[in-house]
Amino acid sequence: MRQHGEAASTGPCAPTTANTTTQPAPAKPRSDWATLKRLLPFLLQYRWRVAFALLFMVGAKVANVSVPILLKHLVDAMSIKPGDTAAVLVVPVGLLIAYGLLRLSTSLLTELRELIFAKATQGAARTIALQTFRHLHSLSLRFHLERQTGGMTRDIERGVRGIESLISYSIFSILPTLIEMTLVLSILAVKFDVWFAWITLIALVLYITFTVTVTEWRTQFRKLANEHDSAAHSRAIDSLLNYETVKYFNNEDFEAQRYDKSLESLRRMRLKAQTSLTILNTGQQLIIAVGLVAMLWRATQGVVNGTMTLGDLVMINAFMIQLYIPLNFLGVLYREIKQSLTDLDKMFVLMERDREVADRPGAKPLSPQGDWAVRFDDVTFAYDPARIILHNVSFEIPAGKTVAVVGPSGSGKSTLARLLYRFYDVGVAGSGGIESGRITIAGEDIREVTQASVRQAIGIVPQDTVLFNDTVEYNIAYGKPGASREEVEEAAKAAHIHDFIESTPKGYQTMVGERGLKLSGGEKQRVAIARTLLKNPLILIFDEATSALDSANERAIQAEIKSVAQNKTTLVIAHRLSTVADAHQILVMDAGRIVERGTHAELLARGGRYADMWRLQQQSEQV
Structure with a gap:
């Protein structure tokens, strides 16, 4: 997932979105x-x-x-x-x-x-x-x-x-x-x-x-x-x-x-x-x-x-x-x-540091009843009042369906996942608590229920996977603490990483190193997919989940993701349009706004922004 707002100290080119107005x-x-x-x-x-x-x-x-x-x-x-x-x-x-x-x-x-x-x-x-x-x-x-x-x-x-x-x-x-x-x-x-x-x-x-x-x-x-x-x-x-x-x-x-x-x-x-x-x-x-x-x-x-x-x-x-x-x-x-x-x-x-995102007094866990549809209703959001990231965004992910979000970098795609995970609350930071819009799961405003219950219901495979400096087994089992070895191996097989793990001298006891740096990008991403599959959540978020994989493994993982996403409410964030062609609905975002929406065939037939993006990507793959 893109690290929007990362502190400037992490590098000379990091975006400086931290603003003093949001700090107490x-x-x-x-x-x-x-x-x-x-x-x-x-x-x-x-x-x-x-x-x-x-x-x-x-x-x-x-x-x-x-x-x-x-x-x-x-x-x-x-x-x-x-x-x-x-x-x-x-x-x-x-x-x-x-x-x-x-x-x-x-x-x-x-x-x-x-x-x-x-x-x-x-x-x-x-x-x-x-x-x-x-x-x-x-x-x-x-x-x-x-x-x-x-x-x-x-x-x-x-x-x-x-x-x-x-x-x-x-x-x-x-x-x-x-x-x-x-x-x-x-x-x-x-x-x-x-x-x-x-x-x-x-x-x-x-x-x-x-x-x-x-x-x-x-x-x-x-x-x-x-x-x-x-x-x-x-x-x-x-x-x-x-x-x-x-x-x-x-x-x-x-x-x-x-x-x-x-x-x-x-x-x-x-x-x-x-x-x-x-x-x-x-x-x-x-x-x-x-x-x-x-x-x-x-x-x-x-x-x-x-x-x-x-x-x-x-x-x-x-x-x-x-x-x-x-x-x-x-x-x-x-x-x-x-x-x-x-x-x-x-x-x-x-x-004593105040929580920017806190459970409201008397908040109850997310109810297990309902159709588990996710809805963004007129959501406006900004990390900094000087730069609005999302402008009145509205869409729905019906229960058991897959909605994909595509668009250029910086259009606000990953921000949708952060808001759904409630890393931030909707509204403009530093504007005196002014809220704009709401996000609901199964009809319940996620601000009215506990954060723990919201995050328990969601599983995410981020673009930038960071692993603990521990064994492969520990990192996969992190999705479900206390999981048996058999469950871990089943998740690894589903993520097409079991054979690789078994081929290493120590197998599932292989240490992945600081932040998982001993593994390749594709291996880390497959561990992240296995971890999320083991969690088996009701709502799935895939944020460029296959971006670090080769074509063969990408197609295999996509098939597995499609199988896993059956009957689950799924949000897919992608740059490569070929990975989301089967989505029930595709949203095209630009500058924090939804500029197009529809199925793959409908968007191609419309000949708009999505069709242009598809044509450009097809040409680049043929070169």
Whole structure:
């Protein structure tokens, strides 16, 4: 099927039909809190696991803060009078055992927290990724033609990874550190001079303020680096997917230069990010060093004055080390959390993208009753308001009959199939929802029934067949998931490809390659025909279904198609008129309008556009 409206990025000659008027206005950037709020319902599905994980986290921090306190008592217990052997044998041993148990409990509670919360993290990531994947499949064809698949899959990949990073860094790193800071400041303020708490608090405030400020400044470099990374990734995928086209035009160097340009931009942004990281780390260490020296100087003065013990000095030092070790990574944590929120928001934006073609509220499946006639009633359609593709097109495909559509390229033939499949709704895109005409199946407007039921009733053999990078059997069976091997082989025989498949070393397990490129055009088209025959739909669409076949196979396939189309409502789109001579009615289209209609004999007798086309094709075949 012709790819009308394909994004311009796919090639310099691709038609540029994407129009900004059809796109929704850019949404206002979502705040970090809004993104977290959007994530929360997915985590609350595991509310009990979240509660237990938080309980274990608090327990681990209480145990961790208790370690320096116990260490103080251990050091003070060693300051004994000569001859006091009982204290030496009992007190330190008991404290040592308690010290070891606290260390063990800290690690044990942390591991239990990770174990309990892992199911919530992975479950939320799976649910969001699956919802995004389903939503992308529900979006219109226009969206997918205008997007670069490489960049979009990168957004989903980062978003899923961002969920895990966000939960790990925020709940398991930032929150525990805040709890520990609160406990330490409370202990210092109550047990010692209030200045210990003030020095610690001032150092922490300066540290956090500096870290957040510098990290915010350097986030721009990370964002730009990600954009250049996505651009490079998209260009690489696009180039590799179009490998044959690159070879046809000897443009390997051109593609390498385009890719290298993206890599160079990525390199510059990453260098800026690394330079800013050096500034961040240096400033952090300076604040930590000043705060630690001030605390230890004051504690040392207390020991000299006799107001504090050596155990107090050791405890304060241990507190500072325990606080500043996680704070050393605050810049990294903050940056990763911000990046995770950004990545997650991008995935949420994909999830919330409005469907251009959506089922109406209360839509019911297409009724299996009726005569399964297809009718286009005064249909006007445009991908872009500036260019109308179909002008008030009306025709009917009676149940069990075959109607063929012929005409020059660009006349709107394949658009009929896209509208019938409901890839788009009738009307003019970007015109404020103005509808024109309707399409009915068995008397029901396809906009009033579910899309799934419409597509289930239709089978299509497109002009441009794209296969999955899997086996021949998988690609044929895709028309009817769960089909038996016998059913697959029957469909292959009907499509005259069974003998070819059997002649290959691996038979039906032969891999077809990326997009089916290991097969010839004719082989791919016969696989597509077999796939559609296996689906056995009530309505058939053949869009240049035999265009890639040789004359002998074309005649064989045409005979098979004619047999399969018996008692089925069939739309045939063709350039070669000889393939549609037996149709019950032939429509001749030009510039989006039906200019002639009738049987093959009637149109020849009329001596109009169809007769001219027939004469020209007959002359070209005789040459």
